[in-house]
Amino acid sequence: MQKIRFSKAAIRDLPLPKNKDREDYYDTDCPKLICRVSSSGNKSFVVLKKTSDGKTRRITLGRFPDLIPTDARKLAQAALSELAQGIDPTEEKRKQRIRGITLQELLNRYLTDKRDLREASKLDYTKKMNQGFSDWMNKPIDTITRDMVMTRRNQLEGGRDNKMRVLRLLMKYAVDALKALEENPVDVLRDGGLWAKPKRKKRMVSSDNLKDWYAAVLSLENEKAKVYLLLLLHTGLRDQDVRYLEWKDVDFKNDCFIARDTKNHTDFTAYIAPQIKPYFRGLQALTGDNRFVFPGDSKDGVMNIPRKPIAEICKKTGIEFSSHDLKRTFLTIGEAAMIPFSLLKALANHKTDNDVTGGYINPEAKTLKAATWKIAEFIQSHAAATGDNVHFFLKASGE
Numbered sequence: 001m002q003k004i005r006f007s008k009a010a011i012r013d014l015p016l017p018k019n020k021d022r023e024d025y026y027d028t029d030c031p032k033l034i035c036r037v038s039s040s041g042n043k044s045f046v047v048l049k050k051t052s053d054g055k056t057r058r059i060t061l062g063r064f065p066d067l068i069p070t071d072a073r074k075l076a077q078a079a080l081s082e083l084a085q086g087i088d089p090t091e092e093k094r095k096q097r098i099r100g101i102t103l104q105e106l107l108n109r110y111l112t113d114k115r116d117l118r119e120a121s122k123l124d125y126t127k128k129m130n131q132g133f134s135d136w137m138n139k140p141i142d143t144i145t146r147d148m149v150m151t152r153r154n155q156l157e158g159g160r161d162n163k164m165r166v167l168r169l170l171m172k173y174a175v176d177a178l179k180a181l182e183e184n185p186v187d188v189l190r191d192g193g194l195w196a197k198p199k200r201k202k203r204m205v206s207s208d209n210l211k212d213w214y215a216a217v218l219s220l221e222n223e224k225a226k227v228y229l230l231l232l233l234h235t236g237l238r239d240q241d242v243r244y245l246e247w248k249d250v251d252f253k254n255d256c257f258i259a260r261d262t263k264n265h266t267d268f269t270a271y272i273a274p275q276i277k278p279y280f281r282g283l284q285a286l287t288g289d290n291r292f293v294f295p296g297d298s299k300d301g302v303m304n305i306p307r308k309p310i311a312e313i314c315k316k317t318g319i320e321f322s323s324h325d326l327k328r329t330f331l332t333i334g335e336a337a338m339i340p341f342s343l344l345k346a347l348a349n350h351k352t353d354n355d356v357t358g359g360y361i362n363p364e365a366k367t368l369k370a371a372t373w374k375i376a377e378f379i380q381s382h383a384a385a386t387g388d389n390v391h392f393f394l395k396a397s398g399e
Contacts, residue, residue, distance in 0.1 A: 002023070002024070002026065003025070003026045003028050004027070004028065005027065005028045005029060006029070006030075006035060006072070006073075007069055008068055010069075011043060011069060012064075014035065015037075016038075016041060017037060017038070021038060022037060022038045024036050024037075027069070029073060032047050032048060032080055033072060033073060034047070035064070042063060043064040044060055044061075044063050045060075045061040045063070045064065045067055046058060047075075047079045047080060059079050059083075062075070101140065101180070102137065102140055103138070106170050106174055107125070107137075107170060109178075110169075110173050113173075119300065123299070128159070128163045129163075129166055129170075131159075132152070132156055132160075132164070132166075132167070141171070141180065141181065142181060144185050146185045146187075146188035149167070149185050149188050149189070150188055150189075153189060164189060167186055168184065168187075168189075203320065203321065203328070204321070204325050204328040204332055205233075205325065205326070207333070207336070207382045209319050210379065210382040210383055211382060211383050212319065213313065213317055213321070214379070214383035215383070217229050220312070222306060222308075223279075223283055223286055224287070224303055225306035225310075226279060227276070227282075227283045227294075228242060228243065228294060229309075229313075229326065232327065234273045234275070234375070234376055235271070235330065235372070236326075236330030236331055236334070236349075237259055237262075237268075237270055238349075239305060239323040239324065241259035242259070243302050243303055244259075244302055245257060245259060246260070246291055246293065247287075247293055248291075250284075250293065252272070252277070252280075255272045255273075256270065256271050257269070257272065259349075262349055264349060268349045269365070269368075271368060271372040271373075273376030274376070275379070275380055327348065330347075331344055331348055333375050334347065336378060337374050337377075337378040339371050339375065343367065343368070343371050347372065
């Protein structure tokens with residue numbers, strides 16, 4: 001340990017270290033104050049102190065000659081005082097710096113750090129933030145208060161809670177991960193019991209309506225929309241798992257395809273029922289030269305949800321439905337077809353990790369394929385008027 005009395009001249013004349021990266025010199029007037037001289041020529045003032053938890057805290061105060069010894073001593077005394085009170089000055093500086101980031105910067109940082117987040121989810125979060133909080137995006141996050149959240153909540157219309165949940169997610173990230181805030185201002189809604197109770201949707205295409213719905217789908221001129229809806233009904237997959245499907249992942253020989261990076265962050269193999277295979281093959285003639293099965297004008301190059309064809313079917317049949325309602329329809333048909341519950345979960349690509357028994361069951365491909373066929377047969381039997389057309393198509397195409 002080398003001790004000297006720090007002065008401008010003394011620090012200026014300190015030699016560069018030989019045969020090592022740095023050399024530390026201690027101030028005789030302030031024993032915890034160090035001048036760290038590096039082989040590159042930098043001379044930095046540092047405070048080193050062991051705290052009550054046994055850890056050594058190192059706080060960099062600044063570089064010489066921008067910081068002179070007399071001022072370095074004052075900063076060192078202030079830092080030592082804060083450490084004695086259990087305050088880490090370095091951490092406080094970091095918090096002060098990060099508290100100043102804007103809501104837009106917080107969103108960008110979250111989307112960058114959350115590497116397993118699907119691209120569609122990133123777009124959805126960005127959209128909801130811009131819809132609900134466009135005038136807040138340039139505000140520092142530490143200026144967003146509980147009162148502001150309450151006022152904005154009362155101003156929002158349409159999907160209010162969904163927008164607020166994204167804001168809550170980002171603020172929770174700022175509190176828990178970044179340690180930038182002491183509390184989440186969106187918690188005011190929880191404390192006031194103001195979150196709307198989620199209502200589980202039950203809408204689906206009933207077996208009584210399946211005939212009309214199926215006929216309307218087959219009559220669509222938009223081939224992409226037709227195959228999209230048939231795949232949703234016959235696989236129970238989520239909208240994005242179907243729309244982002246690539247031709248390289250379609251295997252007609254084995255009647256299956258792979259949905260990549262699903263909501264469970266896994267790849268999932270689904271099976272192509274004979275009843276819809278001809279339509280799938282027909283679409284290949286239209287889009288087979290493209291990377292995606294359903295190419296389109298979206299940012300990612302895939303088709304957007306075909307809302308106009310869906311609206312056309314709703315108007316023609318009087319049956320209201322959405323893409324996700326077809327997943328509910330698939331599972332309900334599966335139950336009616338006496339498919340075991342554990343097998344339905346596997347077909348729908350639902351997690352079984354939290355199910356002790358389900359965790360021991362790993363359905364084989366042959367079993368999943370047979371179950372898919374069974375559900376397709378049930379659909380076929382209830383789409384009687386269109387069934388003859390389908391069977392004729394199968395025969396004519398040699399499938």
